[in-house]
Amino acid sequence: MSRPPFPTLPEKSETTVRPGKGLTFWPITGERMSSDRVKSTGNDPLHLQADVLVLGGGPSGAWAALAAAEDGARVVLADKGYLGTSGATAPSNTGTWCVPPGENRGQAVERRWQRTGGLADQRWMLRCVDQAYENLVKLSEWGYLFPHEDDGRLYIANLRGPDYMRFMRRRVLKAGVTVLDHHPALELLSNGDAITGASGVDRQRNRDWSVEAKAVVLATGGCAFHERILGATGLTGDGYLMAAEAGAHLSGMEFTGKYTLAPYETSLNKGLPYRWATFYREDGSPLLDANGEQVSNGIGEREKDIAKALIDGPVFARLDHAEPALQDWLRRGQPNCFVPHDRAGIDPFKDLFRITLRAEGTVRGTGGIMLATVDCGTGVPGLYVAGDAASRENMTGAVSGGGAVNSSWAIASGWWSGKGASTYARKSARKAFRSISKPLGEAGLRPAGNARADLRTAQIIEAVRAEVIPLEKNYFRDGTTLHTSSERLESLWNDVRQHLHTEGVDRVRSREAASITASARWSLASALARSESRGMHRRADRPGSDPAFARRILVSGVDAVRIGEAQISREGIAS
Amino acid sequence: MIEIVSASRCIECDICVKVCPANVFDAVPDSAPIIARQDDCQTCYLCEIYCPVDALYVAHRAEGHFPITEAEVEERNLFGSYARALGWKRGKAGGTEHDPTHRIRVAAV
Numbered sequence: 001m002s003r004p005p006f007p008t009l010p011e012k013s014e015t016t017v018r019p020g021k022g023l024t025f026w027p028i029t030g031e032r033m034s035s036d037r038v039k040s041t042g043n044d045p046l047h048l049q050a051d052v053l054v055l056g057g058g059p060s061g062a063w064a065a066l067a068a069a070e071d072g073a074r075v076v077l078a079d080k081g082y083l084g085t086s087g088a089t090a091p092s093n094t095g096t097w098c099v100p101p102g103e104n105r106g107q108a109v110e111r112r113w114q115r116t117g118g119l120a121d122q123r124w125m126l127r128c129v130d131q132a133y134e135n136l137v138k139l140s141e142w143g144y145l146f147p148h149e150d151d152g153r154l155y156i157a158n159l160r161g162p163d164y165m166r167f168m169r170r171r172v173l174k175a176g177v178t179v180l181d182h183h184p185a186l187e188l189l190s191n192g193d194a195i196t197g198a199s200g201v202d203r204q205r206n207r208d209w210s211v212e213a214k215a216v217v218l219a220t221g222g223c224a225f226h227e228r229i230l231g232a233t234g235l236t237g238d239g240y241l242m243a244a245e246a247g248a249h250l251s252g253m254e255f256t257g258k259y260t261l262a263p264y265e266t267s268l269n270k271g272l273p274y275r276w277a278t279f280y281r282e283d284g285s286p287l288l289d290a291n292g293e294q295v296s297n298g299i300g301e302r303e304k305d306i307a308k309a310l311i312d313g314p315v316f317a318r319l320d321h322a323e324p325a326l327q328d329w330l331r332r333g334q335p336n337c338f339v340p341h342d343r344a345g346i347d348p349f350k351d352l353f354r355i356t357l358r359a360e361g362t363v364r365g366t367g368g369i370m371l372a373t374v375d376c377g378t379g380v381p382g383l384y385v386a387g388d389a390a391s392r393e394n395m396t397g398a399v400s401g402g403g404a405v406n407s408s409w410a411i412a413s414g415w416w417s418g419k420g421a422s423t424y425a426r427k428s429a430r431k432a433f434r435s436i437s438k439p440l441g442e443a444g445l446r447p448a449g450n451a452r453a454d455l456r457t458a459q460i461i462e463a464v465r466a467e468v469i470p471l472e473k474n475y476f477r478d479g480t481t482l483h484t485s486s487e488r489l490e491s492l493w494n495d496v497r498q499h500l501h502t503e504g505v506d507r508v509r510s511r512e513a514a515s516i517t518a519s520a521r522w523s524l525a526s527a528l529a530r531s532e533s534r535g536m537h538r539r540a541d542r543p544g545s546d547p548a549f550a551r552r553i554l555v556s557g558v559d560a561v562r563i564g565e566a567q568i569s570r571e572g573i574a575s
Numbered sequence: 576m577i578e579i580v581s582a583s584r585c586i587e588c589d590i591c592v593k594v595c596p597a598n599v600f601d602a603v604p605d606s607a608p609i610i611a612r613q614d615d616c617q618t619c620y621l622c623e624i625y626c627p628v629d630a631l632y633v634a635h636r637a638e639g640h641f642p643i644t645e646a647e648v649e650e651r652n653l654f655g656s657y658a659r660a661l662g663w664k665r666g667k668a669g670g671t672e673h674d675p676t677h678r679i680r681v682a683a684v
Contacts, residue, residue, distance in 0.1 A: 080596075081597065082593060082594050082595070082596050084594065085595070085596040085625075087596075090596070090619070090621060091617075091619035091620065091621055093674070093676060095676075144671070145671045145672040146671065146672065147671065147673065147674050147677060148672070149677065155677045157680075158677055160670075162621060162668065163661075163669075163670075166668050182598055203598055204598065228617065228637040228638055229617075230617065230618075231617065232617055233596060233597040233615060233616075233617040263635075265636050265637060265638050266618065266635050266636065266637050267617060267618035267637040272683065275683045326679065326682055328675075329676070329678045329679045329682075330679060331660070332660070332673070332674070332675050333675045333679050334679070335657060335661055336620060336657065338660070339620055339635065339657050339660075340635035341635075342653075343634065343635040343653060344635050
């Protein structure tokens with residue numbers, strides 16, 4: 001290892017970001033420092049310096065922080081919520097795409113690639129299973145308790161969310177990372193050439209923060225458009241807006257047509273138990289498909305029949321195909337799926353219960369920030385991306401990465417982005433912190449026109465949801481409807497950009513509203529551009545796949561949305 | 576959404592204020608935390624399992640208020656029921672080594 005060491009950071013004096021009164025400096029020493037120790041005086045802004053700043057405390061952010069810290073970088077991780085409970089993984093129980101090394105790996109990748117609508121990239125897939133496997137083994141070595149199979153082998157292909165993320169928090173703190181909980185980022189900072197940090201607000205102490213960093217990793221998750229699903233509270237597309245403001249491209253934003261079954265009015269968007277369900281209409285009669293057969297197994301091809309029926313009226317389910325042994329495994333292995341039933345006094349194996357399909361935006365969709373380099377760089381100097389904030393088309397193309405692929409992707413891309421960011425930080429060490437940084441945030445922070453007090457974030461989000469959530473608009477798409485929705489969102493965006501303005505902690509809400517609106521706009525523009533059906537993008541007016549569309553749809557621009565495209569090579573990694 | 580912070584069970588450790596990813600609670604000096612932003616609750620049930628004394632109750636309804644009395648939650652033994660199902664005790668994690676999910680995944684194929 002013949003790398004130059006990280007130079008010692010100058011303390012206090014050379015700081016130029018947002019000079020103002022009462023800056024509080026906390027030079028990062030590399031020793032363990034949790035947010036509990038980063039307490040400061042009253043409401044004075046918090047100001048930190050770091051080599052690498054990670055935004056987001058889900059799995060990809062945690063792995064990014066670990067990778068950068070292992071490299072010797074001084075790392076700050078800022079999360080909107082709490083590292084350990086934030087994100088879509090912590091409340092869930094997720095499989096991983098776990099393929100042990102060996103000759104079968106190439107075949108497993110090839111088989112999976114066949115299901116991606118031709119948009120995935122086998123080299124990214126191979127290196128992802130490779131890195132994810134290595135890190136899953138690390139987890140076991142570090143002491144995470146995996147279950148054993150009957151033959152005594154460790155089963156590392158499943159992670160229980162609350163335990164996994166609690167474990168990751170401890171590991172991240174042990175690595176000396178400074179963790180800032182409840183510190184949502186509002187915007188990136190730039191010196192004109194490169195990203196130089198981010199700033200936001202400590203929402204529990206109502207004070208501003210900024211972190212000067214030589215590189216920033218966006219691990220802010222996907223955009224769930226405020227759907228009430230597990231983890232969605234923080235998943236509002238903030239990273240997409242920040243990246244686009246910095247000039248990054250997004251890719252695959254049309255792939256937001258993934259929905260998952262949940263008991264009606266609950267947050268439990270976990271499809272696995274419905275593998276053993278049959279479905280019924282409100283009058284108790286079995287739900288029949290076009291061939292007159294009863295619809296069962298809601299996680300396969302039958303999902304479309306259920307979506308159609310849900311547009312017509314209420315649909316009910318019963319897990320009546322689960323044998324007693326399976327019932328026991330489901331209850332013990334997926335206990336949160338049964339919490340709503342137990343609390344409602346329902347036995348889902350015997351009783352009918354009403355269901356819904358929950359929209360999952362880009363969380364189980366595949367769109368996100370385009371990867372420009374193999375170390376998860378965005379093409380914007382100093383800006384890296386990991387997990388659901390990144391496009392997962394390389395891994396899973398036009399179909400959902402579900403829990404499993406996305407989970408391995410979070411591990412692998414987190415790791416690569418952390419390494420990429422720390423390498424970049426080392427290279428740029430000499431010129432860091434010498435130039436004036438400017439904040440890049442616009443919509444929701446700095447209105448282009450007059451602030452309008454009547455413009456409410458909740459109403460903005462409801463208006464967006466009316467276009468991108470209903471099954472009849474977004475599960476089943478067509479050009480005319482997409483066009484109408486797109487026009488409505490242009491008008492809404494104009495209001496947001498021109499007039500939305502809040503102060504203090506409320507800026508978190510206005511940035512979320514702006515990010516959700518922007519994400520929906522990019523999604524609709526991309527869906528219109530993909531004039532065919534592919535994977536979860538179902539166009540009634542273009543029912544088949546068109547070989548000419550076996551390419552990525554790129555989108556960029558904040559005020560003016562621009563569409564581009566990129567060819568996929570099955571062999572090469574686009575860089 | 577979060578419905579109950581049981582004042583009789585709560586030991587005022589404020590762990591829920593810290594761990595809630597949606598920042599639903601506000602700490603109150605010398606008192607149990609209050610549910611300050613109920614509508615932000617994402618119904619993830621994580622506050623329940625982090626609570627060392629099972630003082631929290633999250634109702635299954637994720638959209639809108641779902642009134643339920645503390646007496647009913649006690650009577651139906653629902654305080655801490657998710658933590659028990661996972662194998663978490665007094666706010667401490669546990670139970671992953673007994674997770675039978677791999678059997679479900681084999682059966683699902």
